[in-house]
Amino acid sequence: MNKPSILMRLFPASGLKILNWGLAAWTAIVFVFLYLPILVLIVYSFNDTTKKTTSWEGFTFRWYVELSQNSTMISALKNSLIIASITTVASVIIGTVGAWLLHRYQYRFSRLIQTLVCIPMIMPEIIMGISLLIFFIVLRMELGFVTVTIAHITFCFPFVLVAVQARLHGLDPSLEEAALDLGARPLQAFWLVIVPCLRPAILSGALMAFTLSLDEIIVTFFTTGPATRTLPIEIYGKARVGLDYTLNALSTVFVVTTVVFVFFSEYLRKLGARK
Amino acid sequence: MQATNVTNATNAATELPTTATNHARRPKLFGWLLIAPMVLWLALFVVAPLIILLVYSFCQRDDLGRIVYQFTWENYARIFDFENPIYLRTLWLSILYAGITTALCIAIGYPVAWFIARQRETVRNRLLMLVMIPFWTSFLIRTYAWITILSHNGLLNGFLEAAKIIPGPLEMMYTPFAVVIGLLYAYLPFMILPIYGSAEKVDDSLVDAAHDLGAGPFRAFSDVIIPLTWPGISAGILLVFVPAIGMFAITELMGGGRQPMIGNVIQNQFLKARNWPFGAALGIIFTLLFILAYAFVQYRASKQNHNQ
Numbered sequence: 001m002n003k004p005s006i007l008m009r010l011f012p013a014s015g016l017k018i019l020n021w022g023l024a025a026w027t028a029i030v031f032v033f034l035y036l037p038i039l040v041l042i043v044y045s046f047n048d049t050t051k052k053t054t055s056w057e058g059f060t061f062r063w064y065v066e067l068s069q070n071s072t073m074i075s076a077l078k079n080s081l082i083i084a085s086i087t088t089v090a091s092v093i094i095g096t097v098g099a100w101l102l103h104r105y106q107y108r109f110s111r112l113i114q115t116l117v118c119i120p121m122i123m124p125e126i127i128m129g130i131s132l133l134i135f136f137i138v139l140r141m142e143l144g145f146v147t148v149t150i151a152h153i154t155f156c157f158p159f160v161l162v163a164v165q166a167r168l169h170g171l172d173p174s175l176e177e178a179a180l181d182l183g184a185r186p187l188q189a190f191w192l193v194i195v196p197c198l199r200p201a202i203l204s205g206a207l208m209a210f211t212l213s214l215d216e217i218i219v220t221f222f223t224t225g226p227a228t229r230t231l232p233i234e235i236y237g238k239a240r241v242g243l244d245y246t247l248n249a250l251s252t253v254f255v256v257t258t259v260v261f262v263f264f265s266e267y268l269r270k271l272g273a274r275k
Numbered sequence: 276m277q278a279t280n281v282t283n284a285t286n287a288a289t290e291l292p293t294t295a296t297n298h299a300r301r302p303k304l305f306g307w308l309l310i311a312p313m314v315l316w317l318a319l320f321v322v323a324p325l326i327i328l329l330v331y332s333f334c335q336r337d338d339l340g341r342i343v344y345q346f347t348w349e350n351y352a353r354i355f356d357f358e359n360p361i362y363l364r365t366l367w368l369s370i371l372y373a374g375i376t377t378a379l380c381i382a383i384g385y386p387v388a389w390f391i392a393r394q395r396e397t398v399r400n401r402l403l404m405l406v407m408i409p410f411w412t413s414f415l416i417r418t419y420a421w422i423t424i425l426s427h428n429g430l431l432n433g434f435l436e437a438a439k440i441i442p443g444p445l446e447m448m449y450t451p452f453a454v455v456i457g458l459l460y461a462y463l464p465f466m467i468l469p470i471y472g473s474a475e476k477v478d479d480s481l482v483d484a485a486h487d488l489g490a491g492p493f494r495a496f497s498d499v500i501i502p503l504t505w506p507g508i509s510a511g512i513l514l515v516f517v518p519a520i521g522m523f524a525i526t527e528l529m530g531g532g533r534q535p536m537i538g539n540v541i542q543n544q545f546l547k548a549r550n551w552p553f554g555a556a557l558g559i560i561f562t563l564l565f566i567l568a569y570a571f572v573q574y575r576a577s578k579q580n581h582n583q
Contacts, residue, residue: 023390030387034409037420098313105302116317126521130558131324154320215413239419251416258411
């Protein structure tokens with residue numbers, strides 16, 4: 001096994017270089033694979049055609065106008081944004097406080113609690129969906145806004161908790177002690193000293209909760225009622241029928257928002273790193 | 276940053292929880308009161324629903340589809356009916372599709388993750404952002420994008436015809452091929468990010484040492500790099516394999532329901548057939564499968580830790 005491989009023998013010095021070029025080429029191909037469909041989607045949102053085909057007929061903003069006048073889409077978007085916002089706020093509160101308590105106190109069941117927190121993160125979405133559906137029905141709760149929001153909070157807050165926990169592990173424990181020594185009450189110490197230190201983690205956890213909630217379909221599918229349609233449910237219903245250029249327009253809006261989002265959070269991260 | 280966030284989340288899921296820090300105190304009443312809402316929330320909306328799901332899977336239903344609380348094995352007997360194994364076949368197919376997707380994600384994503392991890396920091400961050408944008412874009416939208424490409428009058432057919440590679444349009448939508456493409460496209464970033472998280476931590480000198488000790492590139496890869504990046508791979512497997520089994524939206528959109536997966540069958544039992552107990556039994560079997568996959572990954576991880 002100690003003999004150098006054929007590749008290394010043929011190109012003794014440049015073996016690694018060749019490997020590197022190969023990796024670079026492969027990465028480029030994968031990025032094309034990742035971005036080409038999105039690009040196609042965006043280009044076709046400007047296609048001026050009435051047919052359900054993919055032939056290019058000219059440039060238009062028609063689909064965007066149509067999208068802005070589509071009241072079911074708009075109300076679905078509104079529902080999604082409201083649910084995602086409530087979910088994010090609740091997740092940040094539960095997740096941050098939970099992470100802090102699990103960090104500060106050694107509960108008798110700490111490990112059990114930690115495992116419980118992990119379950120909604122890793123559990124298959126469909127299992128969560130059907131089990132919550134049965135649960136809500138057994139409790140005779142009406143499916144709709146409240147049930148969806150409860151479901152979303154349940155799978156979103158653990159992500160905030162884990163993000164904050166990772167940050168807490170790197171935190172100097174003497175920070176809190178110093179605050180307490182200087183006369184701060186425990187709640188003051190938490191709010192004035194610990195929370196500011198955790199801000200980057202809270203922020204990225206919040207971002208994660210928001211996007212997870214906005215994009216979720218499986219759990220939503222089972223826990224929502226006919227009156228509360230979210231955007232993914234609406235998109236799914238339309239995409240099942242086939243090509244629909246208003247969907248392309250909507251997707252373009254979404255992708256552009258995502259790109260702005262990612263750049264913005266990267267900017268925040270850099271800002272945080274500089275401090 | 277999100278990438279680290281995802282890696283943290285997935286690693287927290289695959290590694291054993293470490294909560295006890297040496298300066299942690301025993302909680303008094305106040306501490307218990309504060310944690311109580313979260314624990315209650317989890318008990319109410321995670322544990323209780325799962326228990327009810329288990330109970331339901333042993334119940335019967337009446338002719339109107341209402342639940343009858345009477346014990347029966349029948350729902351499970353129907354799944355494990357070896358004379359007429361339609362549900363076992365569906366289950367197997369779902370596992371197969373998810374398995375193929377996971378394998379392809381590793382094969383395609385690993386080199387990318389490794390390449391990104393070996394770059395200078397500025398280049399690395401830019402490439403990572405390129406992975407993150409599709410990661411954060413709605414997977415429904417990304418699946419829909421493929422309909423434009425793969426449909427009968429779609430771009431790929433147009434391109435292949437114009438290039439005279441095929442005489443007429445191929446039927447690519449609503450085939451197993453389309454399902455795998457859809458799943459692969461949706462989950463690839465979920466494999467790249469955690470593997471990147473592990474690959475970034477691999478010390479270059481370890482790889483050099485392997486070379487110095489006479490290992491060829493393949494042996495260095497299999498004996499040094501793979502074990503060191505296993506946490507990322509296993510997190511990726513959990514993030515891709517498990518969701519892919521139950522993902523009915525993609526199989527429905529790309530497969531057109533011609534290839535029913537376990538997710539589609541469960542969804543059907545709850546919404547159309549209205550046989551909730553049977554749907555619950557299917558759900559329980561799926562949960563057991565998931566626990567098995569999870570235990571496997573944990574076992575491999577603990578073995579790896581042991582070896583190091």
